[in-house]
Amino acid sequence: MKFKIVRDNFLKALLIASRVSPQKSTDPILCNLKLELVDRGLYITGTNGTISIRHYLPIIVNDKQIIRDMVYGGILVNSFLLTEIIKRIDGDEVSFEVIDDSIVRIENDKSNFKLNGIRLEEFKDIDFEEVGAHITLLTKTFSETINQVSFAVSQKDNRPQLTAVNIESDTSKLIFTATDGARLARKELEVTVNEKLNANIPGKTLQEVLRTISTENAIEFYISDKKVLFCLDNTLIQSTLIVGDYPNTRNIIPKVFYYSLEVNSNELVSAMERVSLFSSDREFIVKLTMNENKVEVSSKSQQIGSGVENISNFKFKGDRLEISFNNEYVKSAIKALNCEDVTINFLGEMKPFTILNKNDNSVIQLITPVRTY
Amino acid sequence: MKFKIVRDNFLKALLIASRVSPQKSTDPILCNLKLELVDRGLYITGTNGTISIRHYLPIIVNDKQIIRDMVYGGILVNSFLLTEIIKRIDGDEVSFEVIDDSIVRIENDKSNFKLNGIRLEEFKDIDFEEVGAHITLLTKTFSETINQVSFAVSQKDNRPQLTAVNIESDTSKLIFTATDGARLARKELEVTVNEKLNANIPGKTLQEVLRTISTENAIEFYISDKKVLFCLDNTLIQSTLIVGDYPNTRNIIPKVFYYSLEVNSNELVSAMERVSLFSSDREFIVKLTMNENKVEVSSKSQQIGSGVENISNFKFKGDRLEISFNNEYVKSAIKALNCEDVTINFLGEMKPFTILNKNDNSVIQLITPVRTY
Numbered sequence: 031m032k033f034k035i036v037r038d039n040f041l042k043a044l045l046i047a048s049r050v051s052p053q054k055s056t057d058p059i060l061c062n063l064k065l066e067l068v069d070r071g072l073y074i075t076g077t078n079g080t081i082s083i084r085h086y087l088p089i090i091v092n093d094k095q096i097i098r099d100m101v102y103g104g105i106l107v108n109s110f111l112l113t114e115i116i117k118r119i120d121g122d123e124v125s126f127e128v129i130d131d132s133i134v135r136i137e138n139d140k141s142n143f144k145l146n147g148i149r150l151e152e153f154k155d156i157d158f159e160e161v162g163a164h165i166t167l168l169t170k171t172f173s174e175t176i177n178q179v180s181f182a183v184s185q186k187d188n189r190p191q192l193t194a195v196n197i198e199s200d201t202s203k204l205i206f207t208a209t210d211g212a213r214l215a216r217k218e219l220e221v222t223v224n225e226k227l228n229a230n231i232p233g234k235t236l237q238e239v240l241r242t243i244s245t246e247n248a249i250e251f252y253i254s255d256k257k258v259l260f261c262l263d264n265t266l267i268q269s270t271l272i273v274g275d276y277p278n279t280r281n282i283i284p285k286v287f288y289y290s291l292e293v294n295s296n297e298l299v300s301a302m303e304r305v306s307l308f309s310s311d312r313e314f315i316v317k318l319t320m321n322e323n324k325v326e327v328s329s330k331s332q333q334i335g336s337g338v339e340n341i342s343n344f345k346f347k348g349d350r351l352e353i354s355f356n357n358e359y360v361k362s363a364i365k366a367l368n369c370e371d372v373t374i375n376f377l378g379e380m381k382p383f384t385i386l387n388k389n390d391n392s393v394i395q396l397i398t399p400v401r402t403y
Numbered sequence: 404m405k406f407k408i409v410r411d412n413f414l415k416a417l418l419i420a421s422r423v424s425p426q427k428s429t430d431p432i433l434c435n436l437k438l439e440l441v442d443r444g445l446y447i448t449g450t451n452g453t454i455s456i457r458h459y460l461p462i463i464v465n466d467k468q469i470i471r472d473m474v475y476g477g478i479l480v481n482s483f484l485l486t487e488i489i490k491r492i493d494g495d496e497v498s499f500e501v502i503d504d505s506i507v508r509i510e511n512d513k514s515n516f517k518l519n520g521i522r523l524e525e526f527k528d529i530d531f532e533e534v535g536a537h538i539t540l541l542t543k544t545f546s547e548t549i550n551q552v553s554f555a556v557s558q559k560d561n562r563p564q565l566t567a568v569n570i571e572s573d574t575s576k577l578i579f580t581a582t583d584g585a586r587l588a589r590k591e592l593e594v595t596v597n598e599k600l601n602a603n604i605p606g607k608t609l610q611e612v613l614r615t616i617s618t619e620n621a622i623e624f625y626i627s628d629k630k631v632l633f634c635l636d637n638t639l640i641q642s643t644l645i646v647g648d649y650p651n652t653r654n655i656i657p658k659v660f661y662y663s664l665e666v667n668s669n670e671l672v673s674a675m676e677r678v679s680l681f682s683s684d685r686e687f688i689v690k691l692t693m694n695e696n697k698v699e700v701s702s703k704s705q706q707i708g709s710g711v712e713n714i715s716n717f718k719f720k721g722d723r724l725e726i727s728f729n730n731e732y733v734k735s736a737i738k739a740l741n742c743e744d745v746t747i748n749f750l751g752e753m754k755p756f757t758i759l760n761k762n763d764n765s766v767i768q769l770i771t772p773v774r775t776y
Contacts, residue, residue: 070565072645108707111680111707111708114680115677115680115710118673118676118677118680120673134708140674140712140713140715141677141710141711141712141713142710142712143677143681143708143709143710143711144708144709144710144712145707145708146706146707146708172767180532213667240768284418300491300493301514303491304488304491304492304514306518307484307488307491333519334481334484334518335484335507335516335517335518336516336517337514337516337517337518338514338516339513339514339515340514342513343565377738383567387610
């Protein structure tokens with residue numbers, strides 16, 4: 031295997047493919063990238079065992095030949111070191127050559143690097159086949175959806191399903207759900223899918239896809255029994271799904287509410303940020319006290335003191351209500367809705383409440399309050 | 404105690420005075436700022452037990468009255484919380500009032516915060532008196548000097564003196580020395596001091612002074628037996644000195660050299676950064692191999708591979724020499740010299756070498772090589 035390559039293009043490709051490579055692993059092969067040079071160009075594959083990324087670098091990009099003097103072949107080489115070398119090396123072009131199937135020589139006029147390589151066969155086969163339910167979404171719709179739900183996945187591993195975003199098809203709908211047990215985010219898209227679908231896609235996989243999207247207008251993905259495959263322009267991202275039934279969240283969202291608050295998103299978030307300083311032990315708990323004439327955000331602790339903020343722009347319907355909650359949950363739900371005003375619907379001081387964008391009923395945020403007395 | 408104050412000025416003052424306040428401490432009083440309102444204005448003092456900062460906020464700044472409705476007095480209040488409140492609060496002006504010597508009320512139209520306060524008497528007396536040897540330096544000279552030596556102080560506490568920069572007066576000179584045992588930085592200034600001087604100023608104190616300097620043209624400081632006091636425009640920074648004799652470093656710097664390398668700073672640093680990737684176990688060891696025709700920077704490890712860089716612009720005098728060193732030490736020494744070309748003088752492969760700016764002999768960097776065979 032041997033080629034000369036334009037440094038900038040090589041670096042961009044390495045930065046994409048190396049992103050999931052661990053720097054250390056009990057399976058040291060995972061720390062490597064697989065480089066394969068064929069007649070169409072260079073394929074670079076990296077994996078962490080769960081998420082795998084394969085990036086394709088064509089020989090000609092924008093009418094410019096970026097790979098030349100090619101001898102086809104392949105090698106595994108340390109992901110971090112190769113990427114760092116190509117990042118730091120000077121010059122427009124570097125030459126890459128495999129010697130004796132075991133040494134990778136990277137050179138330009140001034141620099142001469144030799145990296146230990148590993149034979150291609152040591153790399154686990156990764157299946158990038160397009161099988162299963164096939165979905166195409168506009169990139170904008172996909173990104174918005176993931177941003178509106180994925181923040182609510184659980185950060186703890188004790189219930190692995192909750193670290194995923196659940197995707198379910200329902201006649202003409204695709205429903206995305208994420209919950210960590212204390213809050214839930216749900217988004218419905220009007221999309222018809224060719225197969226019945228109920229899959230748990232790891233939250234981290236979706237974040238990786240978001241980070242990789244560049245100029246694509248649309249994103250295609252395939253969901254089979256155990257895997258999901260995302261197809262971007264020159265990059266494939268494949269991930270194992272999380273096995274096990276996702277909790278049934280259908281009946282968690284209340285249908286009837288007794289109280290309703292309409293409020294400016296920024297004003298509420300700023301007020302919460304200020305009073306949350308007084309939340310004891312930095313537990314982020316704040317209290318909303320509401321009636322038709324006054325809405326107050328407050329927090330207090332014996333040790334520190336107390337903070338009270340008056341909200342000036344609001345509409346409240348219902349009797350007087352006091353409710354306490356984790357302000358980080360409410361802040362991230364409001365941020366995910368990304369709208370000027372939010373509507374918050376309450377059932378009672380110990381019942382879950384919903385946060386909505388009144389101009390977009392496709393997305394719903396649900397939060398469980400906390401007891402403070 | 405009671406006053407109204409322009410929020411921006413109050414915040415700037417708090418950000419300076421709170422900088423050394425610990426967020427947690429076995430002595431919880433240290434987590435507080437001391438606020439004292441007198442006829443001249445507001446004094447805010449913070450301390451971590453070693454370094455203390457006192458900032459003075461006059462009533463009138465740039466012809467604008469920034470403090471009004473004053474009732475003189477004082478209180479201790481949590482440094483982090485007060486600063487965060489004033490950072491987050493809205494509006495141009497806040498009102499500050501002490502109730503019953505124990506509660507601090509901070510208010511504007513929308514916000515009402517109560518912070519627990521502590522009586523002034525609980526704060527340890529801190530002496531900001533101007534006593535001892537008196538030195539005045541141009542701010543530019545002071546900053547340059549500290550940047551040229553303080554990076555070389557030890558980061559370990561096992562020999563406390565080495566965490567300091569030693570300042571010694573010698574007839575018409577002031578000599579600044581820092582060493583961590585493996586490298587040494589020394590700077591001489593042509594300054595006459597009114598007293599004989601040999602003091603160990605903590606490296607952290609000097610960094611704090613550098614961070615606090617704003618528009619001052621000159622900086623005055625006073626060094627007494629146990630303390631140093633830096634006087635900036637509206638800020639005093641006082642610090643305890645580190646007791647104990649500083650090691651005698653006078654005879655460490657060799658007078659005669661057998662080899663000399665002149666090289667472009669950037670070219671050498673970039674080459675070292677690239678090859679250091681190959682240094683085994685990330686120990687940052689690289690090797691220079693020099694003769695009159697060729698200078699190579701290299702590094703290798705069994706596990707990773709090897710890297711070799713050719714230096715294109717150099718002048719070398721002497722026989723062939725191979726020498727290995729911690730490239731982080733050489734990089735920070737070159738960075739501290741801050742000049743286009745450096746001169747490196749060697750005695751032999753296991754002898755300390757010096758790095759110099761040939762246009763400025765006031766500063767010298769000395770580095771001990773490492774054995775790699």
